[in-house]
Amino acid sequence: MDWLQQLINGISLGSIYALIALGYTMVYGIIRLINFAHGDVFMIGSFVGFYAITGLGLSIIPALILAMAVCALLGVVIERIAYKRLRNASRIAALITAIGVSLLIEYGTIYFRGAQLEVFPSALPTKSFNLWGATISVQSILILSISVVLMIILQIVVRRTKVGKAMRAVSHDVEAARLMGINVDRTISATFAIGSALAGAAGVIFGIYYTKIEPLMGVIPGLKAFVAAVLGGIGIIPGAAIGGLVLGLVETLVSALGYSNWRDAAAFIILILILIFKPSGILGKNSREKV
Amino acid sequence: MLKVDQIDVYYGNIHALKGVSLDVAEGEIVTLIGSNGAGKSTLLKTLSGLLKPKKGDIQYLGASVAGKPVQDIVKAGISHVPEGRRVFANMSVEENLELGAYLRKDKQGIREDIEKVYELFPRLLERRKQLSGTLSGGEQQMLAMGRAMMARPKLLLLDEPSMGLAPLLVKAIFNIIEEINRSGTTVLLVEQNANMALSIANRAYVIETGKVVLSGTAAELQASDKIKSAYLGGH
Numbered sequence: 001m002d003w004l005q006q007l008i009n010g011i012s013l014g015s016i017y018a019l020i021a022l023g024y025t026m027v028y029g030i031i032r033l034i035n036f037a038h039g040d041v042f043m044i045g046s047f048v049g050f051y052a053i054t055g056l057g058l059s060i061i062p063a064l065i066l067a068m069a070v071c072a073l074l075g076v077v078i079e080r081i082a083y084k085r086l087r088n089a090s091r092i093a094a095l096i097t098a099i100g101v102s103l104l105i106e107y108g109t110i111y112f113r114g115a116q117l118e119v120f121p122s123a124l125p126t127k128s129f130n131l132w133g134a135t136i137s138v139q140s141i142l143i144l145s146i147s148v149v150l151m152i153i154l155q156i157v158v159r160r161t162k163v164g165k166a167m168r169a170v171s172h173d174v175e176a177a178r179l180m181g182i183n184v185d186r187t188i189s190a191t192f193a194i195g196s197a198l199a200g201a202a203g204v205i206f207g208i209y210y211t212k213i214e215p216l217m218g219v220i221p222g223l224k225a226f227v228a229a230v231l232g233g234i235g236i237i238p239g240a241a242i243g244g245l246v247l248g249l250v251e252t253l254v255s256a257l258g259y260s261n262w263r264d265a266a267a268f269i270i271l272i273l274i275l276i277f278k279p280s281g282i283l284g285k286n287s288r289e290k291v
Numbered sequence: 292m293l294k295v296d297q298i299d300v301y302y303g304n305i306h307a308l309k310g311v312s313l314d315v316a317e318g319e320i321v322t323l324i325g326s327n328g329a330g331k332s333t334l335l336k337t338l339s340g341l342l343k344p345k346k347g348d349i350q351y352l353g354a355s356v357a358g359k360p361v362q363d364i365v366k367a368g369i370s371h372v373p374e375g376r377r378v379f380a381n382m383s384v385e386e387n388l389e390l391g392a393y394l395r396k397d398k399q400g401i402r403e404d405i406e407k408v409y410e411l412f413p414r415l416l417e418r419r420k421q422l423s424g425t426l427s428g429g430e431q432q433m434l435a436m437g438r439a440m441m442a443r444p445k446l447l448l449l450d451e452p453s454m455g456l457a458p459l460l461v462k463a464i465f466n467i468i469e470e471i472n473r474s475g476t477t478v479l480l481v482e483q484n485a486n487m488a489l490s491i492a493n494r495a496y497v498i499e500t501g502k503v504v505l506s507g508t509a510a511e512l513q514a515s516d517k518i519k520s521a522y523l524g525g526h
Contacts, residue, residue: 162393169379169390176377179339181365181394181442 014248015147020225023195039222045200075196233281298347380424391441
């Protein structure tokens, strides 16, 4: 067994989960909503990337940027139309709405283009090289670099920019944020835009890596990214990245040990374990109210 | 400067303010005293735009601000230090101060004002990189006030700054409120600690179950028997 190889596979898969999980966790952090339509935004990103490459003849980086832009817009529109008016409604109402939006995107896509599979064009060189006996494809290196670059950009945006600070303020205390003069609606839109753009990027990367895309492809990665977000500590941005990587590595490990049928189960067993033993996640603190 | 005219405010289904009128002149410290649940915080929240009045009007510097978005009101120069400080616990002291200047674009001026806040509250300078959630109650109160000052307000709304603080700290905080006022910021102060509030205020309003029941100069209210027995712990 080639452990280095498996490690690289695990990190590549994990970075895809991490990119999707980031959007889950950011949206949860700011409006306490599990946005179940997020996996479908990921699917749309994949299709936009596919059509950009095959239809418009774009190369990989422009296609990636286009997919991110379309998804950012889609995320903002979803929030404005479906979630905004439910901000003061019960959480279950918002959750059910999110599931409705998810189904609408999935079956809307099927309605417009059919349910058939597409094969993602190999937009990247399929070369590979040897490193200490492991075969590492140029693809997986590129995937990894794209993910890492995006996560670094995200970290800079959240830590250093005005909109990032506003996002953190709103997620901590909406009313106090308003008293600073922060436009809460606009900040929430920005959060959806950024989270959805990352999902769009993940969609394109997923297409490159796994080559097959279809309208229901967002369901399982979406759920797993949700697990990753919970695993890292929902609402905590670095947690989503860590949760994604851990999940990717665990799944790859399970497959590598010869239990590939158990791969998906592993993710959900992790979810159950984390909910039993540390519901606040790896980076989460058990919240204690300070008087 | 501020003229509140017969406002009615509902907090959910509760009729929290009933025909409240008051005014604040430039340069004053005006205090609003009353017991828990009398509607003091509701009034401040209405002034800063968090709540909208059902009836009545709020004139500020000659224009109506009733029901305007909070960011417009902050921009116009009203800053609100909410009850319980509400600092952003997940951010450093300095980031909190930067957020106070969220609507400003003058980087140079913001930098200078952060230094001014540190002069006013040297404790914050020592802890500038620390997460504000780790500060003591008094330090959080200082931070909340410093953060509000970062918007360069003309009118500062303070909601229970003495809450939960040791007497010595309360004194320090009140000295700073006077200092802020001397440097040209008008103050509207909500307090349960009526003694302290009246000792620094020019004028005061007493509010009970959503209505202004008494008003006058601080000296008049300090001398009033009714106030003494109800709020000052006298006999």
